[in-house]
Amino acid sequence: MLTSFKIKYELSNREVDVLELLLDSNSNAEIADKLFISENTVRIHVSNILKKTDCKSRKEIQTLFHTDF
16 A cells, blocks of 8 residues: 555655654654654655645645555
8 A cells, every 4th residue: 555655656765764753643753763863854754745746744745645546
């Protein structure tokens, strides 16, 4: 499912890593900790995911993912 979502919305590999943790309701701090990146980097990836999916919030991304796939 993540692969199809990645292709449809042209997400990078790292954006998919962030998305996977975001879908599990992890905070930016938790995502940063798990991926060994800064919270600022996580914010940038989340922002890019929001733009690419035309979503306004994390909840909207979760809804989109679970209704599309």
